[in-house]
Amino acid sequence: MFPPKWIPSAIHWENFVHAWTIQSFNTFLKNSLIVTILCNIGQLISSSLVAYGFARFRFRGRNALFMILLATMMIPWDVTMIPLYMEFNMLGWINTLKPLIVPAWFGSPFFIFLLRQFLLTVPRELEESANIDGASAFTTYLTIFVPLMVPSLILVSVFNMMDTWNDYLGPLVFLNDASKYTLTLGLAQFRGMFGVDMTSIMAVTTIICIPPLVVFFLAQRHIVQGIANTGIK
Amino acid sequence: MNALPASRGRLHRVRYRRGRLTPYLFIVPWIAGFCCFTLGPLVFSLVISFYDWPIVGSKKFVGLQNYISMFTDDPLFWHALGVTVKFALLLVPLNLVVSLMLAVLLNQKVRGNGLFRTIFYLPSVISGVALSMIWAWVYSGEYGLLNYVLSLVGITGPDWLRNPNWALAAMVMASLWAQGSMVLIYLAGLKNIPADLYESASMDGAGSVRRFFSITLPMLSPTILFNTITSIIAAFQQLTLALTLTGGGPLKATYFYAMYVYENAFKYFHMGYSAANAWVMFLIVLFLTFLVFKSSSLWVFYESEVKQGADNKR
Numbered sequence: 001m002f003p004p005k006w007i008p009s010a011i012h013w014e015n016f017v018h019a020w021t022i023q024s025f026n027t028f029l030k031n032s033l034i035v036t037i038l039c040n041i042g043q044l045i046s047s048s049l050v051a052y053g054f055a056r057f058r059f060r061g062r063n064a065l066f067m068i069l070l071a072t073m074m075i076p077w078d079v080t081m082i083p084l085y086m087e088f089n090m091l092g093w094i095n096t097l098k099p100l101i102v103p104a105w106f107g108s109p110f111f112i113f114l115l116r117q118f119l120l121t122v123p124r125e126l127e128e129s130a131n132i133d134g135a136s137a138f139t140t141y142l143t144i145f146v147p148l149m150v151p152s153l154i155l156v157s158v159f160n161m162m163d164t165w166n167d168y169l170g171p172l173v174f175l176n177d178a179s180k181y182t183l184t185l186g187l188a189q190f191r192g193m194f195g196v197d198m199t200s201i202m203a204v205t206t207i208i209c210i211p212p213l214v215v216f217f218l219a220q221r222h223i224v225q226g227i228a229n230t231g232i233k
Numbered sequence: 234m235n236a237l238p239a240s241r242g243r244l245h246r247v248r249y250r251r252g253r254l255t256p257y258l259f260i261v262p263w264i265a266g267f268c269c270f271t272l273g274p275l276v277f278s279l280v281i282s283f284y285d286w287p288i289v290g291s292k293k294f295v296g297l298q299n300y301i302s303m304f305t306d307d308p309l310f311w312h313a314l315g316v317t318v319k320f321a322l323l324l325v326p327l328n329l330v331v332s333l334m335l336a337v338l339l340n341q342k343v344r345g346n347g348l349f350r351t352i353f354y355l356p357s358v359i360s361g362v363a364l365s366m367i368w369a370w371v372y373s374g375e376y377g378l379l380n381y382v383l384s385l386v387g388i389t390g391p392d393w394l395r396n397p398n399w400a401l402a403a404m405v406m407a408s409l410w411a412q413g414s415m416v417l418i419y420l421a422g423l424k425n426i427p428a429d430l431y432e433s434a435s436m437d438g439a440g441s442v443r444r445f446f447s448i449t450l451p452m453l454s455p456t457i458l459f460n461t462i463t464s465i466i467a468a469f470q471q472l473t474l475a476l477t478l479t480g481g482g483p484l485k486a487t488y489f490y491a492m493y494v495y496e497n498a499f500k501y502f503h504m505g506y507s508a509a510n511a512w513v514m515f516l517i518v519l520f521l522t523f524l525v526f527k528s529s530s531l532w533v534f535y536e537s538e539v540k541q542g543a544d545n546k547r
Contacts, residue, residue, distance in 0.1 A: 062256070069267075078511040081498065082278060087269075106262050137255045202367075221347075
């Protein structure tokens, strides 16, 4: 097909249906959704708790621990990949979705950093008044700080959703059975098998791109502001 | 982590009478995750890098042998490292300059700049794999978009991804495309520059070029530092693109270091050797970061150093 035709002669919606049914993309979609949603819930809960701990308390070793947290962002994925594979293998988690989900429930340094930067801007008086009322630290976190954090949490959620939805290396290393594949891994394997069937590949590619695009459009205005709040300097 | 202080200052005890444990309870998820998914694997990775460690069969302690053979009799190590360095040298400066130009343009107050911002961020939203599929089509020799455009001006383009001379350049271009997050970080930095600086400069008769070099660049230098470091790290870890677009080919022209590490582990199952490879990469990245940081005192301008004594509370 050269030169390519830019104005399609007719729109073939059946390409989408055709592409979707060659492989079990429904299963891949289900797996991607499970991973993305569960990671997101875990990430929001754990990162906000940890960020609150770092931002609103003084305790022995806080700064050292926070430096360690920042330093872990620099560790290349390649260094921990092999031991993680062995660890998950020992736990019997290889070829399940657990290696993709469970770590998200322990917080991610970048999101913790982002939320902490925001929490540092909240004036002290807020929890002092709560202290006088005798609220526990957890109640203060839940009733005062979580509502304040909502815009930042939206940002974390958007970034995290895109990261997990688009992740390719994690699924590639930890999954080997087609019934466990996520969409990105499914698409890559699909291309390997049907390398020249461009219409089908593009149809699936388009479908994969839609959810992140929708999320991005919905959250657009929070994104630049949220990054500005982190005050990267 | 479990190092609870035996005694603490009186002041603290008064303020946090509800227990010293409370802050640790909040951060315990990260500490647990750090131990299980970062520190543990990090130490373990270092340990197995001193072993001949096949995925099945017996492991053997070999001391520094993995490191020695990497440097002395593995041409592929040097090749992969060379490819990655070339890639980083092309990508990082281009990335910094192009993203900065885009950010400055997108920061102009014109109608519809929200729309433009969205358009430039879009490629970053799309998955690495989906993006690879799109680039595979753009770069295709026979029916690719790029060669079609080139043919309009009478140039017969190469088969980009199958031509060893062009494949790496094609990868650089594809990576450049997905740097929306860097543009966003620049944009956020630009927003933090006080407008009165520009106003007073304009009143003194500084033109837009002068304003850019005398205000924007110095005020943005901390952001540039941040972006330099993150983009060096990202360039050294590039893997998805190589795996999905070229498979490291043609003639290993896009055989990135991260791919070398990956294949040694999961294709040839030399776990020990691969761990050693990864550690060498980690040390290189650390060293480069250190160099950039060292150099930063020469070119990074911190506003707070001028404004003396903001808050020293933290």
